[in-house]
Amino acid sequence: MNKSISIGLWVLVIVLGYALYATIMNPIHFNQEKKKRYTDIIENLKDIRKAQIAYKELNKYYASSFDELIPLIDTGVFTIVQRRDEELKYYNKVYREHQLKDTTYIDTLGFASIRDSLFGANYTLEDIRYIPHGEGEEFNLNAGKIKRGTLTVQVFEARAPKEKMLVGMDKDLIKNASKDLVVGSMTSAKINGNWE
Secondary structure, eight states: OHHHHHHHHHHHHHHHHHHHHHHHHHHHHHHHHHHHHHHHHHHHHHHHHHHHHHHHHHHSSOOSSHHHHHHHHHHOEEEEEEEEEEEEEEEETTTTEEEEEEEEEEEEEEEEEHHHHHTOTTOOGGGGGBOTTSTTOBOEEEEEEEEETTEEEEEEEEEEOHHHHTTTSOHHHHHHHOOOEEEEOSSSSOOOBTTO
16 A cells, blocks of 8 residues: 555656646747747748838839739839939020039939849749748738828838747747737838837
């Protein structure tokens, strides 16, 4: 009887020790995995920001969906220009004298692929829409305009909700120890991310 009680107590100690170890280590493992995922997701959000800036440069507004953004980045081109300022001498008939006039010349030097300029030829552009480690989930992408005083400002926002970024991880820790990652804003004219 004493031997079976002793064995039972040892088993209980081992089970309780393992439960205590798991309780302590679970948040540590969660934070390690979260940090790894956040690093990959932030890189994608930076790529979305670069693509949106290029899109706006060509269209004067941001793309509101990946179906608009990806084709333009894939096939669009930047125009490479050179600007020269010169002073020209001309005869002013009113003052009856020669005067100098500032003149700006803009020369087109060529064209460069947006995709190659921003991401390189081997970049898989379609992957820009998907949240890394998100099991096929897409970033939420919005664009529009807001009024600031008398100005109308174009804005965009790309968001990775924490539930989509941390799929398969402890739901309680996701609620308490995580935040959505966002680049841009739909309420103010900023294009930085909330991790910066």
